Amino acid sequence: MSFLTAVLAVKQGSKPLLDTAFELEERGVTALFGPSGAGKTTLLKVLAGLIPKRHTLGSVINSKHGVWESEQFHLAPDKRGVGLVFQHQQLFPHITVAENLTYAQKRQHDGPKLSFDDVVTIFGLGSLLTRYPQALSGGEAQRAALARALINAPRLLLMDEPLAALDWAARTEILIALNQIKSELQLPMVYVSHQWDEVIQLADHVQMIEHGQIIRSEPLAALTTDIDFITQEQRLASAILMTKVLGHLPQERLTELTLGDQSILVPMITAKPGADVRLLIRMLDVSLVAEPVARSSILNTLACRVAHIKDHEGVALILLACEGQFFNARITGRSKRLLELKVGQPIFAQIKATALNSPGPQDG
Amino acid sequence: MDQDLITLGTSIRLAGLTTLILAVFGTPLAWWLARSQSALTAICIPLLALPLVLPPTVIGFYLLLAFSPQHFFGAAWLNWFGTSLAFSFEGLLLGSLVYSLPFYIQPMIVAFKEIPAALLDAASTLGAGWFDRFLTLILPLSKNGLLIAGTLTFTHTLGEFGIVLMIGGNIPGETRVLSIALFDYVETLNYDKAHLLAAGLVGFSLVAMILIQWIAKDRAGLNPEARR
Known part of the structure; x- marks a missing residue:
């Protein structure tokens, strides 16, 4: 109404x-x-x-x-x-x-x-x-x-x-x-x-x-989720992913969120299991790897697909599709060549995510 | 000395009433002149500022004509109140209102123009109606302007000579005011008494100017430096 x-x-x-x-x-x-x-x-x-x-x-x-x-x-x-x-x-x-x-x-x-x-x-x-x-x-x-x-x-x-x-x-x-x-x-x-x-x-x-x-x-x-809309210049710097709270891990002071079939860990927030949580992903906080890295200080690796590539003055803006939602990575032209990135290719994204309804801005 | 006290009383009554009446009627007028988009303000502002630049005797002359029972205004007044305006305290008060008006409304217009429209909009959306905004926002924010306008009006009315002479005459207890009394003493070479009145007016005006200066130095908390 x-x-x-x-x-x-x-x-x-x-x-x-x-x-x-x-x-x-x-x-x-x-x-x-x-x-x-x-x-x-x-x-x-x-x-x-x-x-x-x-x-x-x-x-x-x-x-x-x-x-x-x-x-x-x-x-x-x-x-x-x-x-x-x-x-x-x-x-x-x-x-x-x-x-x-x-x-x-x-x-x-x-x-x-x-x-x-x-x-x-x-x-x-x-x-x-x-x-x-x-x-x-x-x-x-x-x-x-x-x-x-x-x-x-x-x-x-x-x-x-x-x-x-x-x-x-x-x-x-x-x-x-x-x-x-x-x-x-x-x-x-x-x-x-x-x-x-x-x-x-x-x-x-x-x-x-x-x-x-x-x-x-x-x-x-x-x-x-509208590629034409979000690939316009001024809308690339950050993106959000809509997730749900799966549960809390109080000993580790973490909260587990789900994004489709994948899970994401963020510093513990107050929202109850099942609640919607908006994750802010800044393009500079995303790095790409060909295979998931087993031991890394970055907690979260998401399986994605390359949805769009935009070359811009020596850097490449990569639009990643993950469980029907989108976020961006900004990598160098060299990294793009080394990873042999093409539209449609599967890729893993390591992200630092900020849960927006947490009490403060925190990195995951 | 008794005579002088009566004269002082008449002067203070005249200046006080003029200031009071202008505060009541001049404040909304100044608000309208400061805020209205109406084309009428383009005529009203210079018209109402005329007494600032005209020789007082010119205003006095026209007022005297208007007060005379041969003219519409004077005749109507005589009809309603049964007394003539010319050479009466009421006539003197009307004249003072005319010639002191710009001294009241000019500072008020300046003060009102300085109030940001966004503050009034904010107060409206918070639920403050017109009168509420006037009392809680407009008056406190133009406090300096009000005090300056009031002081200027009072002292200017106290000191006016030309118009008073034209329309008031010199009737003790009725229209005889300080500036006229001073003139009389000088004419009759009574310098002792003239000194007393003149020095008194100088002292009073000086106090008033110091007061204005003091107010203008931002006592209303509008200057962050003064508050820290």
């Missing part, structure tokens, strides 16, 4: 910003993926009610809470219960982090609720509560902004490139927190990004937007 349906045309002056139909799933994270200027931010602003009626034609209808926008009607943003987090500073500068949180808590909507202590723990704000926003780093400010949006108990959370201005470490922390939120709350979320590696770490559905129009809307798994 969809949470919300919208048919929208937004103009600024005579310039069309958006002209599309949009449907939002009730569960999980929907990524809005597309280039800058495609209309992603405009779409979020219309959903939040921040674009004045005179610029908007069309309707936004929420399946539970009724009409938000129509030809005659515009529901004010403060009545919609839509949480919104953007890329830049949005914390109130005249009050502390704690006061920013209580501001939101006092005005709670009727969406899924988190306690003050929960959001402080999830976003690691314990030592920042008495600080003023100007004394926070970019990552800290963004964690506080997300915490503030969530403690407000929104019915829908919209995030507009919340990680774009942050370094890699800060992004990873926040992605882990967001994955935790996703698994704990029945809260529909929209995540706007033009970074494919962020999208695959968080999204369940992907909607691609270009020139103000949604051109494709699919479950993430449908895109990550």
Whole structure:
């Protein structure tokens, strides 16, 4: 069932910003993926009610809470219960982090609720509560902004490139927190990004937007198994594999995951047997061997097939198919010759994998 | 001395009421001028800034004409309230509102323009309605502007001379204010009393300017350095 349906045309002056139909799933994270200027931010602003009626034609209808926008009607943003987090500073500068949180808590909507202590723990704000926003780093400010949006108990959370201005470490922390939120709350979320590696770490559905129009809307798994789609340049650097927890090995502090008929060991995570776990595989963490190596510090070797080869300035990007899913390896042209790689050939991949719903980024 | 105390009382009452009324009506007006996309603001902003550049006597002259019962406004006032505006405290107050308006709204427009729209959007989505945002965000974030605008309005009203002379006259306890009293003392060569008033006004204005300086040095916590 969809949470919300919208048919929208937004103009600024005579310039069309958006002209599309949009449907939002009730569960999980929907990524809005597309280039800058495609209309992603405009779409979020219309959903939040921040674009004045005179610029908007069309309707936004929420399946539970009724009409938000129509030809005659515009529901004010403060009545919609839509949480919104953007890329830049949005914390109130005249009050502390704690006061920013209580501001939101006092005005709670009727969406899924988190306690003050929960959001402080999830976003690691314990030592920042008495600080003023100007004394926070970019990552800290963004964690506080997300915490503030969530403690407000929104019915829908919209995030507009919340990680774009942050370094890699800060992004990873926040992605882990967001994955935790996703698994704990029945809260529909929209995540706007033009970074494919962020999208695959968080999204369940992907909607691609270009020139103000949604051109494709699919479950993430449908895109990550679409060779034409993932062999485009900017989508090669990392991939995810959808796995399930088989069981835990507490003595060795490992968790065994299954990917089709194969198994993968990762540092122990909290998910229960049978739970879905998303593994992040960076292309630089994959090496290829012709035969499985019996003794190696790399725990995991997966039997794969070469699905696609792309030569690029002395290196070869090898797309590997494994149990119907795909990930990439980047090897030198020399290694490619030594291994005599051809499309369709069986090959073994040694991987370092990061389980995304584990408490921290860890190598396997 | 009694005379001077009465004059001081009239001046403070005039400046205080002017500041208060402008705070109530000028604040929303400044908000509209700072935020509206309307083409009307392109006319309103220069129009409302006119008292800054016009000779006070010009404004006084037109106000005097408007106050006269021969004109629509003055006649209507006489009809409603049964008194004439010219040479009355009410007339003086109306005049002060006109000529002090830019001193109130200009700093407020600057202060309001500095509030990022993203903060107001964030507050809206958190469930804060218009009045809530005004009280919890707009007022605290423009606190400096408010204090500066209030201080400027008060001191400027206290010191205005030209317009007061044109529309207020010099009625003790009614329209006789400090700047006029000072002029009278000088004309009658009563330099001792003139010194007292002049030095008093200098002292008061200096305190006000120090206050503005002190406020402008960011007491609102908007400067991270000051908070650490």
